[in-house]
Amino acid sequence: MAPPKKHYLSLLLLLSLFILFIFTHFSLSPPTSLSNPPITHFLSPQKPSNPFTFTIKVLAFDRLSSISRCLNSLSSARYFGDTIDLHIFIDHFHNSSSSSDLGPKLENSHKILDFVDGFKWAFGKKLVHYRTLNVGLQAQWLESWWPSSDDEFVFVVEDDLEVSPLYYQFLKGLILNYYYNYSNFSPWIYGASLQRPRFVPGKHGNKMNLDSGTRLFLYQLVGTWGQLLFPRPWKEFRLWYDDHKAKGIKPVLEGMVTNGWYKRMGERIWTPWFIKFVHSRGYYNIYTNFLHERALSISHRDAGVNYGKTAGPDSQLLEGKSFDINPLEMPSLSNLEWYDFCFKRILPGRVAKKLDEIGPILHTMGKQKPVLLVSLLNSREAIIRNLICHFERLNIQNYIFMVPNSKSDLLHDLPRRGHPVIVTEEVFDSITRSKKTSSELVKETVVKAYVIKKILDSGFDSWVITSDMLPLSSNPELDSTISIKNNFYVGKNSRIFVVRSSSSSQAVWDVRFVEKFASSVESLVTQDSSQKEKGNFADIVERFAENHALRLKSVDDIGFSLKLEEVNGNQSLPTDTKMITWSAAMDRDSVRKHLEELGMWIIDSDSSCKAVICHQS
Structure with missing residues (x-):
């Protein structure tokens, strides 16, 4: 005997309510904003x-x-x-x-x-x-x-x-x-x-x-x-x-x-x-x-x-x-x-747009090595890519790239690949509220001074370099050829500026010093119009030091670096040479040719590294 029709309707109603409960209880949460991403979705x-x-x-x-x-x-x-x-x-x-x-x-x-x-x-x-x-x-x-x-x-x-x-x-x-x-x-x-x-x-x-x-x-x-x-x-x-x-x-x-x-x-x-x-x-x-x-x-x-x-x-x-x-x-x-392919952990998204955001980047770095602050002002992409490959080959992990502004394509590419970046223009704006228009070189020079203080306060030595140079060792420390009693070193020809981290260097490179330097940068840069092209931070600091209590030691006369234009591809480099440098005005094809002769052009046609080099973490 068939069940009554009302019984069928009751069963149908109960089934519909059950399906509705399952759907609403287990469905996906709605999309959330970037500022408050969900911790977990159960799907x-x-x-x-x-x-x-x-x-x-x-x-x-x-x-x-x-x-x-x-x-x-x-x-x-x-x-x-x-x-x-x-x-x-x-x-x-x-x-x-x-x-x-x-x-x-x-x-x-x-x-x-x-x-x-x-x-x-x-x-x-x-x-x-x-x-x-x-x-x-x-x-x-x-x-x-x-x-x-x-x-x-x-x-x-x-x-x-x-x-x-x-x-x-x-x-x-x-x-x-x-x-x-x-x-x-x-x-x-x-x-x-x-x-x-x-x-x-x-x-x-x-x-x-x-x-x-x-x-x-x-x-x-x-x-x-x-x-x-x-x-x-x-x-x-x-x-x-x-x-x-x-x-x-x-x-x-x-x-x-x-x-x-x-x-x-x-x-x-x-x-x-x-x-x-x-x-x-x-x-x-x-x-x-x-x-x-x-x-x-x-x-x-x-x-x-x-x-x-x-x-x-x-x-x-x-x-x-x-x-x-x-x-x-x-x-x-x-x-x-x-x-990555070496199963080394990559830290994407390390970007500083304010001065206070530099500290968290420094906390991700190993304490045993200096921090290289690398200027990318007017840099060429292939040169930058080749430099990164040398960092990977030599296992240099403590570095920060200074990208001029947020419009640069490098700002979108470098951080996602795990390379830490400072956006110079935005960090500069976070430091000063001045409405005065400054050149990119002035902004970068000011930001460098403040970042050096952050690096020293975090217990690191600070190396200021450009992308137009290549390190030759994994830890290019200043060796016994340079007096270890000094804290500040310059290489005007090689455009290197080095500060050792110590209580005495922190006492000199303090807030008052940085503020005085920042207020003088505009006049220091415009004293010599060629500086607008060279962006030689070491030279700017040296001229500022003439009127301030800052003892600088030169590294230009001890073979610390060699000019690429002066190196013969067939000769072996001196053992005390720590850097190969070249003029920013040197055209890319000449740079590439010289580096290829030295076996130091290590990117391929995709501008990516020719080799994967694994270092044990």
Whole structure:
């Protein structure tokens, strides 16, 4: 006997209320402002404010058991009613196969095609691309996708992968939180890897010692075992790849394990290309850290291009709820840690626009070395990039770049790569309220005086240099050739100014001294019009010292630095030489030619370092 109609209505009402409760209780919090980013989001799938498409790209070859396991795991995931298209790319076997194994290869291919044709995909369209020729793993990846919009995402899996039922729920939440939530968005993030982080490609890099509370972090390395790709960076990479490939430029990046891979396997693999691209752009990938060797995507490492014989699963699949972690937790981007190819922690966003903001930058630096204050006034980008590569090669970490104003492109690029920056014009405005218009050189000279005091007060020696010079050692300390009793050193020819940190130097370089110097800068600079071009801080300080109690020691007559124009590329440099310098008026091509002869031009055609040099933290 059928239940009464009223009973049906009651059940329907209760069900509707239950669904409404679930939706409102677990839905995403609304976007928050940059000034007050959320600490944590707990995510449940919902319709995004900007509709996006999500497509799975499965790359297969000749492993029937692998692809069946992979597709079955994908179909067992939770998609919450979303439309998810599935594209399967099956590479052809080599046509050069001998007649003896041609039959088995054809039979195996047909079995794979029969399985894929019969595989039911209930969540969207299924597309099968069976290639007529063997194109290899590189083309399988690179030709799998060309984004048609900024709201199109792909998840690429090779056929020996297996995914967790939670994988899509996690990736959708990640897209909503780090792509569509403005407060957490960064254009320098190219996607997310679901594989367990376990590999550092930089030779002699750091071990992956992650805090047990770390769930997500940013790491430059691409993950091929379950990689979500964002549209714009991928399109940029494809165009970069085309440009370099057409010009015959190889993806060689010295100091990387992957460079050896490329030398052995050549164009059969694609990752060295993407790694070189990421290195040149300074991009990052989101990784998970679920502890106990767990991951949302695992590779069974079946025999194929990458493995001569099956190695077995690399991790344990995170299949359901776990009582010790919440796999759907999404911290604010500002709370995530960033790591480079050496797994060295990067500190992005260190920018001082006020004098009081310089102290926090100094607190991030090691106490054992001096702080180099580097002027970028009228500097050329390639020269700056080459200088940065020398800092990395020599493991010089205590430096601050002085960018003239907020309109400079360097202000957007240097801090995101982890280089600390002072915006000279804005710091100057925070020091003085004068309405008088001053030149960039005057502003920078005043700011330098105040920053030197901050550096000395923090216990560091202060070195004032320009980008038109290169250090030759990792710790260019003033040695026994210079009297250690003095606190202040100048090199008018080399444009170096050095102050030792001591109680006596702090007593001299105090607030009254800095204020007197600042009030005199305008007249000191205009005394000699050539100073407007040279920006020689050491010379300005020396002329100021003539009328004040400041004892300066010259370093010009002891071989501390050498002029690049005077160095023969075939000669060996004196051991006591600490710096190579050159005139700011020297044209870039001449600078590059001289430095190449000395083996000191170490950037490539992308103006990025030719090598990754890892130093143990």
